[in-house]
Amino acid sequence: MAEAEVNLKTTGLNKKTYSYDQAYQEALKYFQGDELAARVWVNKYALKDSEGNLYELTPDDMHHRLAKEIARIEKKYPNPMSEEEIYDLLKGFKYIVPQGGPMAGIGNDYQIASLSNCFVIGNEGPSDSYGGIMKIDQEQVQLMKRRGGVGHDLSYIRPKGSPVKNSALTSTGLVPFMERFSNSTREVAQDGRRGALMLSVSIKHPDSEKFIDAKLEQGKVTGANVSVKIDDEFMNAVVNGTDYQQQYPIDSSNPKMTKTINARELWNKIVHNAWKSAEPGILFWDTIIRESVPDCYADLGYRTVSTNPCGEIPLCPYDSCRLLAINLYSYVKNPFTDKAAFDFDLFKQHAAYAQRIMDDIIDLxxxxxxxxxGKINADPEDEEIKRVEKNLWLNIRKKAVEGRRTGIGITGEGDMLAALNLRYGSDIAIDFAVEVHKTLALAAYNSSVNLAKERGPFPIYNSEKEKNNPFILRLAEADPEMYKRMRKYGRRNIALLTIAPTGTTSLMTQTTSGIEPVFLPVYKRRRKVNPNDPDVRVDFVDEVGDSWEEYIVFHHKFVNWMQANNIETTKKYTQEEIDKLIEKSPYYKATSNDVDWLSKVRMQGKIQKWVDHSISVTINLPSSVSEELVGKLYVEAWKSGCKGVTVYRDGSRAGVLLNNKDKKNEETTSKFPKKRPEVLVADVVRFQNNKEKWIAFVGLIDGKPYEIFTGLADDEDGILLPKSVQKGFIIKSRESDGSSRYDFQYVNKRGYKTTIEGLSYKFNKEYWNYAKLISGVLRHGMPIEDVLHLVQGLQLDNENINNWKNGVERALKKYVPNGTAVKKGHCDNCGSDELIYQEGCLICKSCGSSKCG
Structure with a gap:
């Protein structure tokens, strides 16, 4: 789209729009040639309307937009900061960086969306009626459509087999509702970003084992992260080898159901599943509640029930949080030299400003x-239809007014330590990091007290309720004068601090992400190329025939280290020379795969003492580690005071590339038997082909697709199959002439076997040939993600979404690990191979696309 004049209905002004290429080229200059940062900014944060028209040319335009709006709020209060002062803090992503929703949404009048990054929802009191569960489902969808991540707890749902007063007679338990909430998440997608959901359950719940196992079945609960809320009683039972009592309701003094279990057996299952698939996550719930400042107000509706999708914000029902990061690297003076020092004075000053800006963002x-x-009220729908959505936002508004919760965090910690010549994970580095976070906590709380004096405290502040809270007592000991003033004036915000994932934020600050160490100081990246273009070098051709060029990428601050040490940065280095460079640098033995695991857990626990919410961090482990080690890390995390922990073992989650060195001996051949078994377990998938009803049979070996057959359903010439049939068997037999025949067999409601003979005779010949092609590549081991690319490329009827090709895609997508079309070498957004698992999220290092879970 060329530069144009577009009428702004919201302001009555005329404002220029820019083409994607114009914005990208200007952003590329802004980020000094960093293609990834430029694309991330244009795709996610440049001001745009719902039709995709771009109104900003560079991030500098965005920073002026943010500064103008924040300054507008400042003018409502005494001693306002000026727009220029705010802009100086934001510009260049150097010091203060609003994250996600605030960066994209502040000053954007084109789209009606919340600035909150994450929400937790839930019914007031136990309500596991279908009405209560459906209300939660609708609230989840309403939040996700406005791009919010959502968390909710399932501990209120009665266990499987419990009596119910309806025609079902007994409860189905947790798992079917996990699938429902997961499916709702997958249905809500905006601009290619799927919804983000956290489902949690208490270990005390009698169905917690079923919850823990739910995601092991391929294709199940693919739209949610899952975490188990573990109490101290259970952990002590694990350590001491004693029994543990589960019950429902979990908090009842007179439970309706109790169940005694062997704590270690269930613990071993949690550890095994996490070792195998990086889930479930663990939330040390007694630590969370004990340390939580908002839980001092539990009687007023602030009882924490779950966390957001990445676990860094534990919340009560209908509370939400906005995020902001401070770039720690920018406070290192003379980085990577023997004169390197951290500017604590400037850091404290900016931390106070950051808290002030966050409070302004609550007003926004x-x-x-x-x-x-207002939009809900103006919608022409019936009031009854709008009731749940309207009440949802009224509840969220109430919590925002009463608590004024903020989420100040950091990014660039790994680079900060390296710039100070401290090796990440060493004792001296851990001690220094703790001092930085303690400084941040005291500066932010001091600022919130000052804001309370100027603007008034959060409405439900009560110093007596907080006087025994461990976190508040820690602050009081460290800064008695601040605590004295807080008791006098109150505090502006109920809780202030977090350490959230900063995947796309760190791409624009060009630093390490959040609290994490550097992933790799030097790595390879691939870009898709046209092999017919002149001067193109093709280094790699993937399974579907796409050509890729490989090139070396240096981490930005590694380049700064090279420059500080007068090392040539434009030379084309060999791998051996690169390895020697890394050995000389402060990043040596300090990458995410190098850092001592126990040290990282202890570092997290020590920093957690100065973070009132929680920390999103991942312990990366090589594929060879034992389940026993994972268990030891979990126990150490509990003992160290961590509120939660995520362990990722290399290769345990599909789609993650954790090693950039060539894997020449990587096995790519299929594990399928060379000869087709006579009987295969099969799933039944139904779909629409235009206006026709079709059916697919997916033959499986070890839960993986081996072949697919499709045909018309509910037609006299098609396949008549009861809708209740979801599984069966595909049986291969021989005709009298020696040809093959495929039959489908299932067990009917009466327990009798029923066979549909000759599936191939009932298929449209064209689609039968395509099905044979797809079955052929499946049998020869083509990864399911690439099979999907193959199906997507078939030149068939694409006019209608309900066509054969899309139906087959839907039938196969359920078998993609974790429900995404991502594998090593294939980001589903750009096709790149640079995918990593960090802070609970899949992050593409080539295009910046991120997926939590």
């Missing part, structure tokens, strides 16, 4: 919520 969020409620 309240304006956004009012706009959402």
């Amino acid at each position: 969020e309240l304006e956004k919520i009012d706009a959402i409620i």
Whole structure:
């Protein structure tokens, strides 16, 4: 789209729009040639309307937009910061960086969306009626459509087999509702970003084992992260080898159901599943509740029930949080030299400003919520249809007004330590990091007290309720004068601090992400190329025939280290020379795969003492580690005071590339038997082909697709199959002339076997040939993600979404690990091979696309 004049209905002004290429080229200059940072900014954060028209040319335009809006709020209060002062803190992503929703949404009048990054929902009191569960489902969808991540707890749902007063007679338990909430998440996608969901359950719940196992079945609960809330009683039972009592309701003094279990057996299952698939995550719930400042107000509706999808914000029902990161690297003076020092004075000053800006963002969020409620009121739908959505936002507004919760975090910690010549994970580095986070906590809380004096405290502040809280007592000991003033004036915000994932944020700050060490200081990246273009070098051709060029990428701050040490940065280095360079640098033995695992857990626990919410961090392990080690790390995390922990073993989750060195001996051949078994377990998948009803049979070996057959359903010439049939068997037999025949067999409601003979006779010949092609590549071991690429490329009827090709895609997608079309070498957004698992998220290092879970 060329530069144009577009009428702004929201302001009545005329404003220029820019083409994607114009914005990208200018952003590329801004980020000094960093293609990834430029694309991330244009795709995610440049001001745009719902039709994709771009109104900003560079990130500098965005920073002026943010500064203008924040300054507008500042003018409501005494001693306002000026727009220029705010801009100086934001510009260049150098010091203060609003994350996600605030960066994209502040000053954007084109789209009606919340500024909150994450929400937790839940019913007031136990309500596991179908009505209560459906309300949660609708609230989840309503939040996700406005791009919010959502968490909710399932501990209120009665266990499987419990009596119910309806025609079912007994409860189905947790797992079917996990699948429901997961499916709702997968249905909500905006601009290619799927919804993000966290489902949690208490270890005390009698169905917790079923919850833990739910994701082991391929294709199940693919739209959610899952975490288990573990209490101290259970951990002590694990350590001491004693029994543990589960019950329902979990908090009842007179439970309706109890169940005594062997704690270690269930613990071993949790550890095994996490070792195998990186889930479930663990939330040390007693630590969370004990340390939680908002839980001092549990009687007023602030009882924490779950966390957001990445686990860094434990929340009560209908509370939400906005995020902001401080770039720690920018406070290192003379980085990578023997004169390197951290500027604590400037850091404290900026931390106070950051808290002030976050409080302003709450006022901006309240304006956004009012706009959402206004839109709901103006919608022509029946009031009954709008009731749940409207009440949802009214509840969220109430919590935002009462608590004014903020989420100040950091990014660039790994680079900060390296710039100070400290090796990440060493004792001295851990001690220094703790001092930085303690400084941040005290500066932010001091600022919140000052804001309370100027603007008033959060409405439900009560110093007596908080006086025994461990976190508050820690602050009081470290800064008695601040605590004295807080008791006098109150505090502006109920809770202030977090360490959230900063995947796309760190791409624009060009630093390491969040609290994490550097992933790799030097790595390879691939870009897709046209092999017919002149001067193109093809280094790799993938399974579907796409050509790729490989090139070396240096981590930005590694280049800064080279420059500080007068090392040539434009030379084309060999791998051996690169290895020697890394050995000389402060990044040596300090990458995410190098750092001592126990040291990282202890570092997290020590820093957690100065973070009132929680920390999103991943312990990366090589594929060879034992389940026993994973268990030891979990126990150490509990003892160290961590609120939660995520362990990722290399290769345990599909789609993650954790090693950039060539794997010349990597096995790519299929594990399928050379000869087709006579009987295969099969799934039944139904779909629409235009206006016709079709059916697919997917033959499986070890849960993986081996072949697929499709045909018309509910037609006299098609396949008549009861809708209740979801599984069966594909049986291969021989005709009298020696040809093969495929039959489908299932067990009917009466327990009798029923056979549909000659599946191939009932298929449209064209589609039968395509099905044979797809079955052939499946049998020869083509990864399922590449089979999907193959199906997507078939030149068939694409006019209608309900066509054969899309139906087959839907039938096969359920077998993609974790429900995504991503594998090593294939980001589903750009096709790159640079995917890593960090801070609970899949992050593409080539295009910046991120998926939590």
